[in-house]
Amino acid sequence: MRKRLLLAQANFFSAIYQYNDTSGQRMPWVTGLAPTETLDRYGITGGMVPWNALRSILYGGAPPGLVEFGCKVVGCAAPEDNRPAANTTGGGESAAGGGSDAGDGGGAYASAPAAAPREVLARAKFVIAADGFFSRVRRVAGDGSAPVFQRSVRWLANVPQADLVSGRIPAPAAIKLGTDPTALISSHVWLPASLENLTAQPTRGFLMYSAGTDEASGSEGGGGGARMIWTLFTRVETLEAAGEAYPMRAPAAGGDTVAAAAEGGTTALETVQLSNTTGPRAHERAVLMSAHLPPDVRAIIAATEPERVLEFGSHIHSPDSYVPGAWTDGRGLLLVGDAAHTGRADGQGANLALEDAAVLGALVRQHGLGPETFRVWEAARMQRARDILHDPTPEGSLRFPLIYSATFEPLWCPLKLAGPGGPLPAEVAAEVQAAVAGGGLDKGREVVLAWSRREVRRIVEARVAGRVWVESVAPPPGVVRMR
Numbered sequence: 302m303r304k305r306l307l308l309a310q311a312n313f314f315s316a317i318y319q320y321n322d323t324s325g326q327r328m329p330w331v332t333g334l335a336p337t338e339t340l341d342r343y344g345i346t347g348g349m350v351p352w353n354a355l356r357s358i359l360y361g362g363a364p365p366g367l368v369e370f371g372c373k374v375v376g377c378a379a380p381e382d383n384r385p386a387a388n389t390t391g392g393g394e395s396a397a398g399g400g401s402d403a404g405d406g407g408g409a410y411a412s413a414p415a416a417a418p419r420e421v422l423a424r425a426k427f428v429i430a431a432d433g434f435f436s437r438v439r440r441v442a443g444d445g446s447a448p449v450f451q452r453s454v455r456w457l458a459n460v461p462q463a464d465l466v467s468g469r470i471p472a473p474a475a476i477k478l479g480t481d482p483t484a485l486i487s488s489h490v491w492l493p494a495s496l497e498n499l500t501a502q503p504t505r506g507f508l509m510y511s512a513g514t515d516e517a518s519g520s521e522g523g524g525g526g527a528r529m530i531w532t533l534f535t536r537v538e539t540l541e542a543a544g545e546a547y548p549m550r551a552p553a554a555g556g557d558t559v560a561a562a563a564e565g566g567t568t569a570l571e572t573v574q575l576s577n578t579t580g581p582r583a584h585e586r587a588v589l590m591s592a593h594l595p596p597d598v599r600a601i602i603a604a605t606e607p608e609r610v611l612e613f614g615s616h617i618h619s620p621d622s623y624v625p626g627a628w629t630d631g632r633g634l635l636l637v638g639d640a641a642h643t644g645r646a647d648g649q650g651a652n653l654a655l656e657d658a659a660v661l662g663a664l665v666r667q668h669g670l671g672p673e674t675f676r677v678w679e680a681a682r683m684q685r686a687r688d689i690l691h692d693p694t695p696e697g698s699l700r701f702p703l704i705y706s707a708t709f710e711p712l713w714c715p716l717k718l719a720g721p722g723g724p725l726p727a728e729v730a731a732e733v734q735a736a737v738a739g740g741g742l743d744k745g746r747e748v749v750l751a752w753s754r755r756e757v758r759r760i761v762e763a764r765v766a767g768r769v770w771v772e773s774v775a776p777p778p779g780v781v782r783m784r
């Protein structure tokens with residue numbers, strides 16, 4: 302049921318349009334997207350899922366008590382005697398520590414709820430760190446590396462579609478709101494678009510696309526209808542040339558003592574912490590950085606409510622960091638998701654994080670939990686993550702086949718799904734039970750997978766019913782596929 306609900310909340314774009322970012326002129330090429338055709342071709346199709354829906358489903362699927370909110374890991378250390386945290390009982394333990402961000406390697410694996418600060422020491426045989434792109438666990442207990450600032454600054458904001466339709470927020474003429482039925486379900490990209498400068502990834506851009514649906518807002522109690530997201534990005538140098546410092550806030554006196562790479566006098570940690578800002582100043586700076594855009598595009602940025610605008614710096618783990626041992630210490634520590642491989646915000650980070658978990662689950666089931674499994678997992682994931690996040694080809698010809706060929710060992714048991722209270726309809730559950738009785742669990746899995754494919758198709762078809770299909774027009778050779 303949960304999976305169906307998630308897919309039912311997905312947005313399927315109709316097309317991707319490009320515009321020149323000073324004249325506003327629409328480029329003659331367009332990427333038409335037909336999710337049902339993609340389903341026919343690959344068995345899967347891409348969809349944009351609201352962040353909160355994904356979170357709710359993941360938390361809802363976890364056993365009660367597994368996720369504890371309001372706690373912060375302030376340190377993490379391997380046991381002092383260097384015993385490997387192996388598949389034996391009583392393995393690793395953490396040393397007590399200070400709870401600072403000093404990164405001296407002596408911190409405990411501790412949590413401190415904000416309301417009543419209190420440190421808790423937890424001893425764990427294994428630590429699987431999924432603490433995101435600036436993973437503290439990686440910095441203090443792993444290889445110590447942090448994602449590298451790309452000298453690119455981004456603003457992310459959302460505007461209700463209702464405001465665009467009513468004219469309260471002016472929509473750019475280029476997206477033809479009144480005449481193009483696909484306008485609000487397409488992705489619109491303003492770039493310095495000409496053959497000359499679209500042969501490399503652009504250093505500035507403005508994107509608008511829909512995210513969330515009426516259905517999604519309703520089911521999550523948001524009640525605000527569908528939204529359009531806009532993203533603006535530019536180089537730090539451009540921001541500085543306009544008289545704005547980066548990061549926006551100055552580091553506090555005394556500064557942070559994290560041993561991270563200095564970047565123009567500011568540590569990487571300071572840069573990331575001080576750059577994530579929402580509100581009027583972030584909005585002001587976005588308006589300033591939109592000066593090159595056509596007036597009707599600038600108008601959306603200017604009319605967006607400042608509280609809906611987030612400014613952040615783009616940080617990634619460079620491809621050079623993908624070396625054996627970077628994601629596991631060969632003992633009890635493993636890094637997954639962004640903690641291991643933060644890439645550019647190009648729509649694959651969350652997918653890869655979910656894949657990480659699925660592959661780890663399958664390997665643990667096969668080999669048990671332990672350092673050897675962690676090593677096997679790292680070897681299995683590293684190449685794929687690098688090829689997808691750092692594909693050097695202009696067309697993405699390395700990454701797209703990998704994305705569309707994703708298959709994973711099912712972690713579920715068909716009999717469990719077919720049991721009382723399971724998600725399968727009664728007739729499918731009966732079919733699964735008969736298949737398992739006649740041919741074993743594999744036969745039961747086949748029945749579940751066949752049903753699942755039918756359900757996916759049914760939901761996708763319902764989501765795109767009545768659409769006007771947009772024909773793709775190929776760009777001239779050499780034009781990069783922006784990501």
Ligand SMILES: Cc1cc2nc3c(=O)[nH]c(=O)nc-3n(C[C@H](O)[C@H](O)[C@H](O)COP(=O)(O)OP(=O)(O)OC[C@H]3O[C@@H](n4cnc5c(N)ncnc54)[C@H](O)[C@@H]3O)c2cc1C
Nearest residue numbers: 372373374431432433437638639640648649650651652654
């Ligand atoms: C603005 C933006 C837009 C993006 N858009 C997309 C997109 O469209 N599609 C896509 O696939 N990806 C997108 N990404 C990337 C995607 O969000 C990440 O790749 C994905 O969330 C990684 O999942 P994760 O679980 O590894 O880390 P996260 O989702 O970052 O989760 C890490 C968790 O750890 C917690 N945490 C961190 N430090 C501590 C600590 N010390 N103690 C306790 N908890 C801690 C955090 O609070 C957080 O809940 C986007 C990223 C950004 C910044």
